Amino acid sequence: MLEPLPGSHWNTTTAAHLMNRAGFGGSPSDIENLREMGLGKAVSWFIDYGKIPDNTPAPDWAHPDPDAIARREAINKAADPETRRLLQQQENQDRFTQMADLRYWWIRRMALGPRPFQEKMTLFWHGHFATSFEKVEAPYFLWLQNETLRQNAVGNFNQLLIAASEDPAMLLYLDGARSNRNNPNENFAREVMELFTLGEGHYTEQDIQQAAKAYTGWGIGGDHLHYEYNRNNHDDGPKTIFGQTGNFTGEDVLNMICAKPECAQFIAKKLWRFFAQDQPPQPIVDALAAEFHSHDMDIRHLMRAIFTSKEFYAPDVIRSQIKSPVQWLIAATRQLQAPLPTQAMTLVMLSQLGEELFNPPNVKGWDGGIAWITTNNLLDRYNFAAALVEGDRVPLPGLLGKMKGVLNNMAEDGLLQTSPTDVSALFSTFALSNPYSFLNALQARFLNAQLAPQRMASFNDFLKSKSPLEETDIRKAIRLIMCTPEYQLT
């Protein structure tokens, strides 16, 4: 077991760290409120979120659509290619609109909802049990999976694994829905062991082939609207998996996988990597895995152990992570005490920065860490920062060539605008009284830390001639601090 954090180590820095990692960041007053709770209550506020009501309504289209099949048939039976093309185009447009809705609905929930940790965990599982709109195609199924992950986010991992595996989006994404007793598809059977539970080296090719038989029978009902078990499709003969032989069902196999200590290792390591640091030290992983395994794979228990540990608040953990684009955006709006940008602008930014939700780069989800950063999207972060801070006075970088026409129309309709940040609310009169105190307040709000000396010097040069500080200067300084390497860390 990890060492508990001594009460004396609970301060603004450690509170800010918890706020950033368990949630999506916050303003100085958010952090101060958390600090005043004390460690135990603060951790409990995040992870025991069941006590906080969340009445967020589902998107209005998020229900089974009984007309979907009829529409598909109309497309297939269209008399001429032109009609077929137009019908297909309409169908595609509707689906794209629903996906845009779904993405923004979730981002709003992360940024503004009452249970930030539930959304952070859902985001973790979204990358873990990756599925993609490109293949799943049905927005309803993607919403359904998102709900499945949310409902099971901090429960028992074994139950979560079964729920996520029998979910229509997963059955479509990894071809389970196309698998049957005569022709078992191994795609899911391989990925569930390699990517969801054990990691490479802890199973054999034979385990995969035999497990694939056990998963047959899982599918999607004839109405294309829900999960359905089809007994006739299931291979109920004997299978030999991990050296045991039996007439295993798919759920039996998932239970066998979860019982292996390697599963606890794999999940504990991935959670530490996501919530704490990129290169998890083996002793920490071992301690967490033992705790997880001996507590019936209880995710909430493990997360409490992480968030109350001294190791989680170590100097090489705090501010060691590169912000994901989602973290970057939501934390920025909180620090700026500004509303989320419009749907169009939010989605353009996240897509351009490499985190289009429901569209991970591949079956492994997002790599995270340094993979978030390229020269191009670092410049994008710097320019988007200007859009957030300065509002519509700074043009959105014209990066999406084929979308340019669409974006121009959106811009004309005001959809890509943000208002300039109201900086009067962000800094006290004292903070604005001289460049030195302003730079301190700027760093406290936007970095929870200090700039490296070279950049500190650049800021001092920039500020020294500006007395008194005008609002335009303050906005420029905020934008500039968002253009530092330090700002990309959390």
Added chain:
Amino acid sequence: MNNPLFTTRREFLRTTLLGGALAWTVPSFVAQTFSALHAQADGALTQVATGKDGPILVLIQLAGGNDGLNAVVPYTNDFYYKARPTIAIPSKQVLTLSDTLGLNPAMTGFKDLFDAGHLSIVNGVGYPNPNRSHFRSTEIWQTASDEDKYLSDGWLGRYFDNACQGCDPTVAINIGPRMPQAFSSHSPTGITLENPDSYRFMGSGKNDDETLAYRSMYTPNPDDNVFGGGENSGASVSMVSGTVTLQNGQSALDFLERTSMDAQVSSDKIRAIAAKTARKSNYPGSALARNLQLVAGLIGGGLPTRVFYVSQGGYDTHTGQRGGQDARLRELSEAVKAFTDDLAAMGEFDRVMIMTFSEFGRRVHENGSQGTDHGAAAPMFLVGSQMKAGLLGAEPSLAPADLTDGDIKYNTDFRSVYASILQEWLKTNSVPILGKQFPTLPIIT
């Protein structure tokens, strides 16, 4: 990660480039790239290449699944005409390449290149157990993986990991909104830009105080070790060679400082080149042509780039294929012809090779909508003045008994084409990149 080539190159750098206290100035940054790639290429550890002699690879992705049979038409094959009663290209219309094959009539530019000895066509390229999903098959081509294996790094990313860690970021340039998976690597290399105008820090004015402050944060100072920062990054040798992985004791902050610097340096270079290369040349109006014109400008401007990546969409021709695909092929053919003419006029054509690829070919039989559905093997085009022009690889059989689920069986694994390019053109060992030795084709004269 710890392969022998890398060790060799580190030694090379240590002994030849870093004999003295070499500062990380911009010029040395560029020299570094050339010497690293050159050392990788021929093992001549004392030679430092100049900016003008490196081979360049330009990839053109034909997204959506280009129908090979209507691009390179088997115009004497009865099976072809039987399978495609409404969309086959009449034998009289093809641009003849051989006794059995002819180009789609829209591809006059490619016909000119073929006649000039600058185009080779590799027949029947694919891979075992072909996947018919756009998404998955694209991933297979980008990562050069087996059909049942998932790799996160791209084949070109692995090339740069092996050949060129710590190189100038402009060594690989993608023109488009997103980094292709082919460039993904353990140690990210390369830049992505769509428009040189927006590949920059946008300040509120040209030399406003905000822009000046930004530049002062990222301008390399020869007297400072600006790539340092953390206490654990003081050793210049590991800085030069290992740089961007976080395994050498570097922090995420070090990585971000380095990438910010790369962005600033490459932004200035690219925009300077783009500004001065408003050259006269006859490019058509398509997006692909515009992007290739930008690539030509960057090549002519002397960037140390080894690989450029551009893409063209619209090949998913399930309906009304003749109109759609012919128009795309015309765009491709005209854009590539204009590009090669431009390169030739600049004296750069000899060091450029162009490769097209698509995630799959299409079904042999047309569907009910004058189109074709997702298929398997298809031809690839290679263009260059150093090419062994002509037809490579066995022509696939269209006899129904020889098809797999109605699709063409591959004769040449796409990784054989990659291996040939890596070994014969980029002069590097393909085994660490592709995982094993694939048979190579004679692509270079």
